[in-house]
Amino acid sequence: MATALQNSAKIPIPPINPKDPFLSKLASVAATSPETLLNRPVERSVSYNEHRPRRPPPDLPSLLLHGRIVYIGMPLVPAVTELVIAELMYLQWMDPKEPIYIYINSTGTTRDDGETVGMETEGFxxxxxxxxxxxxxxxxxxxxxxxxxxxxxxxxxxxxxxMMPHAKAFPLQVITNRDTLVKLIAKHTGNSEESVATVMKRPFYMDSTKAKEFGVIDKILWRGQEKIMSDAASPEDWDRNAGIKVVDGI
Known part of the structure; x- marks a missing residue:
């Protein structure tokens, strides 16, 4: 009975290359001590999950902050103000000499429909x-x-x-501290307070070109944009070159 069990436990030995020392040793172990191989613990193969991070990745604002980028992509509500100011203070503490990059896509303290969502003190x-x-x-x-x-x-x-070429700038909102905003925009754009107050009496949307002319920005971020626009003919020149006669009142 013991002989039968021993025979049944033997592992079939395939033909081997006698010059291969590893295979020769493996065949010898299989023939003399099959339990050594049969009882060997099975190593778990590496699954896909093994390559997943051990901890959650950092949130997007943290990744941007690593590149010294602050993104304002919401109306200026208290939570946004708190985060932005904290990021600015942190970046200055990290390095007071390196630039800070602020990307803006915000309707200020109101929504698109004009409804107030934050106090003006958030922006200030x-x-x-x-x-x-x-x-x-x-x-x-x-x-x-x-x-x-x-x-x-x-x-x-x-x-x-x-400013990106298709972005829009608009200084007017339902603003309580209108005079303060007029003074600050005049200061940073180089316009007189009277001219700023005049354009803010009505909706004054500026595309990237108008914003540059008004002094809100210095450059348009589009490769070749400024050269293209400086070389482009005015609407009147286009009409004249096309032989179109403009009739007054039409």
Missing amino acids: AIYDALMQLKNEIHTVAVGAAIGHACLLLASGTKDKRF
Whole structure:
């Protein structure tokens, strides 16, 4: 009986290359001590989950902060103000000499439909924090910069204020501290307070070209954009070259 069990426990030995020392040793072990191989613990193969991170990845604002980027992508409500000011203070503490990049896509303290969602002090709080920084501030409008967000865009370091070609800037909102906003926008755009107050009496949407002309930004972020626009003919020249005669009153 013992002989039968021993025979049944033997592992079939395939033909081997006698010159291969590893296979020769393996065959010898299988023939003399099959239990050594049969009782060997099975190693678990590496599954897909083994390559998954052991901890959650950092949130997106943290990743941007690592690149010294602050993104304002919401109306200026208290939670946004708290995060933005904290990031600005942290970046200055990390390095007071390296630039800080602020990307703006915000309707300020209101929503698109004009409904107030935040106090005007939220916008002024971020502005005052910016004015206290030692760092060079690069501002970039990537969607909309309305009301206090327009002020933040204009308050970047001179020659470091940018705008994407299809972004919009709009200084007017339902603003209680209108005079303060007029003075600050006039200060950062180089316009007189009277001219700023005049354009803010009505909706004054600016595309990237108008925003540059008005002094809100310094450059348009589109490769070749400025050269293309400077070389482009005016509407009147297009009409004249096309042989179109413009009739007054039409």
